[in-house]
Amino acid sequence: MVRIICSVVCLWVIAGIAVAAQNKIDGVRISPSSNTTRLVFDMHSEPEFTYFTLEGPHRLVIDLPNTSNKTDLSTTAINGSLVRKVRYSTPKNKHSARVVVELNRVAKPSLFSMAPAAPHGHRLVVDLEDSQPASVSTPTVSASANASNRVVMDGSTSTRDRDIIVAIDAGHGGHDPGSIGPAGTYEKNITLSIAKKLEAMVNAERGMRAIMTRSGDYYISPNKRPEVARQKKADLLISIHADAFSQPQPRGGSVWVLSMRRADSELGRWLEKSERHSELLGGAAEVISDKSSERYLTETILGLSMDHSMATSHDLGNKVVEELRQVTSLHKRRPQAASFAVLTAPDIPSILVEVGFISNPQEEKNLNWSKYRERLAHAMFNATKRYFKQVPPDGTLWAAEKMNNRTHKVKSGESLSLLAQRYNIKVSALKAANNLNSDVVRIGQVLSIPST
The missing domain is CATH 2.60.40.3500 (Immunoglobulin-like)
Known part of the structure; x- marks a missing residue:
């Protein structure tokens, strides 16, 4: 036996x-x-x-x-x-x-x-x-076209000096006309026209690329629009709408961002959907065996991502308000918080722009003028460009160019060795970039800071 x-x-x-x-x-x-x-x-x-x-x-x-x-x-x-x-x-x-x-x-x-x-x-x-x-x-x-x-x-995408991707969302569409003006103007047609003008401006800018959530007269659910932006790995989502009211008097543009209450509820929804964790963790989700650790890591990343997205949305929203002020009157003078479904992507900064009240006869007339729609699109484009020039996303062409074009104005008490240590470069590289023959710098001198 x-x-x-x-x-x-x-x-x-x-x-x-x-x-x-x-x-x-x-x-x-x-x-x-x-x-x-x-x-x-x-x-x-x-x-x-x-x-x-x-x-x-x-x-x-x-x-x-x-x-x-x-x-x-x-x-x-x-x-x-x-x-x-x-x-x-x-x-x-x-x-x-x-x-x-x-x-x-x-x-x-x-x-x-x-x-x-x-x-x-x-x-x-x-x-x-x-x-x-x-x-x-x-x-x-x-x-x-911009060779990103x-x-x-x-099977995954690595990027080097890539384009900044702007998702442009034309509100409504198809069987949903949106608001209808006194003269019969459909909001869906106005928003698509402005979106296409903005798309052309973005695509003409070196280092930027536009994607459209809809490019024709068809309907997409508001909840699906952030998904389109995410699938295309967008750095920003701009949703374009025209306001309306029961009375004809209200007028002016406004910018909206996600409310904190809706943001908190979206965080909870994402955390409960474990299949979405990999969207946030990438390859790390596949090698984390402890599901409780995965949830903790996801919650941490999701919270940081949402904080960044909302801060970016507010900053960009303020710039859009500044630009819109030069084109039209403002109904709201600073970005407003709301619970719009199109703004709920936790990992993509998102703003909703109301270009005016289509229920106001004069603004309806303005919105039917092609040149006026172009000026509205240009305001959004200028604000977007200004923001990303200041804070370009990591890995983009603009980020690389900003890194390569850094400058520093010498202040009292600063030396080449101190600046080299601060920017993590060699003194010799700093001298070579500025054609310096000695280690002496003067207060007020502007130095080029080479990339590491």
């Missing part, structure tokens, strides 16, 4: 090893960007891994327990200048694989696994932070 039990146990162990050893590398993809090179190992099942680095020459060594080393790595397409070769080495044991990534220079590795997400299966992702970042040719570049250098890596 003991022999039978031992035999069964041994068979279980052997079978377990055989099953565990079924993992294998299905393929390798290499995608370089400006400062990071990503290697993606497509795996047959969830990978286990450990790794270490070696010098002379520089190498990253990855040990994969219970993994076959039969896949040919010599056919791996080498992209970029950081990775020299991907090959196998002698594994720890016959059931494991050891992969060596030969490097041309020092790089800081970061490894993590990713669960299946169509069209990909299990993956081991290796991000190598380059010690000598430089411009690289990229595998997939968008056809944007959008690089597709492993």
Whole structure:
């Protein structure tokens, strides 16, 4: 009986090893960007891994327990200048694989696994932070008129000097005409006309790109409009409407942002929908095994994101009010808070602009004048441009240009070494950028601050 039990146990162990050893590398993809090179190992099942680095020459060594080393790595397409070769080495044991990534220079590795997400299966992702970042040719570049250098890596989008994306929402549409003026003017037609004019202005600006929630006379639910903006990874949503009242006297434009009460309720709705956590956490959601930790992290990120979006909305709203004042009278002299569904995206700054009262005969007449609609669109465009020139989103062309065009006016007590420390650059780089032959600077001198 003991022999039978031992035999069964041994068979279980052997079978377990055989099953565990079924993992294998299905393929390798290499995608370089400006400062990071990503290697993606497509795996047959969830990978286990450990790794270490070696010098002379520089190498990253990855040990994969219970993994076959039969896949040919010599056919791996080498992209970029950081990775020299991907090959196998002698594994720890016959059931494991050891992969060596030969490097041309020092790089800081970061490894993590990713669960299946169509069209990909299990993956081991290796991000190598380059010690000598430089411009690289990229595998997939968008056809944007502004050449935003959008690089597709492993099914997700990495961006380098990308466009600022403005989502433009023309209110109402289709079977919903919106408000109707005394002369029969439909709000949906006015808003679409202004939206198209604003779209043209945004697309004509280098470093900006517009997307429309609707481009014709059809209906989209107000709750769906923020989703369109999110799918297109918009940095801002501008919803355009025309006001109305039961009496003809009210007139003037106004700007609206999300109310704090509605913001709090939206936070709760997002937290209760666990499938939306990955929209906020990105790849991190796939590697967090503790669901309570995931909710805590999601709540923290969501709160910070909502705070940022609402602050941005208020700042931009004030600029839109300033610009509208030059085109039309104002019904409200500062941004107002409301519970509009179109403003509820927690991760996208959003404003709603009422361009005037269509119920006012004179304003209805103005809104039917193409030149007037163009001036309204220009007011929104100017405000948007002013805001993003001051605070460009990370990773955008405008952010890169602002970083490269930094200046500093020397104050009493400041020196080159102090400024170099403050901006995390070398004194020699600071001197070279300003054609300085000595370490002496004078009060009031304006220095160019080179990018790090």
